[in-house]
Amino acid sequence: MEHPNATRMRRTVDEFVSGDIPALLDEFAEDVVWYAPGDSPASGAFRGRDGITRFFSGLNEAAGGSMNVQVDDVLGGDRYVTIFLNISAERHDERLSVVVAQFASVDGHGRWDRCWFIPDKLAEWNRFFAGASSGQR
């Protein structure tokens, strides 16, 4: 049987995919910190629900609506969860196909308070998202 936190993370990803932003933001603590790697403008530490909104908007903008997110697997525990996502997108002649491990910690209210967003192929990720909107450190 799947851990409830794993189920909650699947729901969070569903809300991102369906564009249900109010429900998506409600999954996160108000003081959430979201770490994203690389040297594109979509990199760095994004703080608070405003910060993650900027990160998600940047991804959607850069992918121009072409982003496809498929859940491959989820590891769930009482305090931490990791979801493995196959993410693909296209923009002009550029194609993106990466596995992202999204590692999150759960606060006392069942909300994500720290998240590490970790693509396996960083160079490919950076190239594709070089035009995404900037994060606030």
Next chain:
Amino acid sequence: MSEHPNVPKIRSALEVYNSGDHDAMREHLADDIVWHVGGTHEMSGDYEGADAVVGYFRDVRKSTAGTLQVEPVEVLANDRYASILMHVTAHRDVRTLDVLVAEALTLDPEGRWKEYWALANEQDAVDAFWSS
């Protein structure tokens, strides 16, 4: 919820890593492992094959005079995947590293590590620590 058998295997591998016994650590790696090191420092890049990865481990240990230690905060695993949250500390000349790193692994059917990728909470600090 019972612990998956790959969890104690990973914890054991991390203890071996801390001991610096790279030959024993190699036993935990698939022959065709790919190890991605993020960031913009001199260790960044992809290391392909167990020999290359063990060579990277040796370089890390040499550069830090054996001070780099990993302390797992959480280990999650199933048959195919694992993730680790760990404190990583090290010294290099006058520089000190103290970061929280989230790591992802794919596993082969024997529980050996096939692919590794990771992200620190302070990537700038990692880049500064490893810069020459």
